[in-house]
Amino acid sequence: xxxxxxxxxxxxxxxxxxxxxxxxxxxxxxxxxxxxxxxxxxxxxxxxxxxxxxxxxxxxxxxxxxxxxxxxxxxxxxxxxxxxx
Numbered sequence: 001x002x003x004x005x006x007x008x009x010x011x012x013x014x015x016x017x018x019x020x021x022x023x024x025x026x027x028x029x030x031x032x033x034x035x036x037x038x039x040x041x042x043x044x045x046x047x048x049x050x051x052x053x054x055x056x057x058x059x060x061x062x063x064x065x066x067x068x069x070x071x072x073x074x075x076x077x078x079x080x081x082x083x084x085x
Contacts, residue, residue: 006036012048012059019052 006014011032018028028049032040051057 005039009059011036011040015048016052016057016059019049025049 014032015028018031023031
């Protein structure tokens with residue numbers, strides 16, 4: 001067995017392939033699970049299919065939860081510099 005672990009982008013591209021092959025959300029999930037095992041199991045499959053149905057095929061990493069950035073990197077550097085003085 002290969003030691004390749006798919007990343008987010010690869011899994012999203014496989015989902016687009018399944019969507020274009022007219023597979024259902026359940027079939028796509030089954031294909032991913034059978035091929036990649038636990039690493040590919042996600043409840044987000046049907047959410048992505050809904051995006052595809054709406055014409056959104058953007059597969060950039062989405063914000064994964066948690067807090068949004070409050071400061072930009074430049075602002076943090078200024079604050080760090082002020083703290084060190």
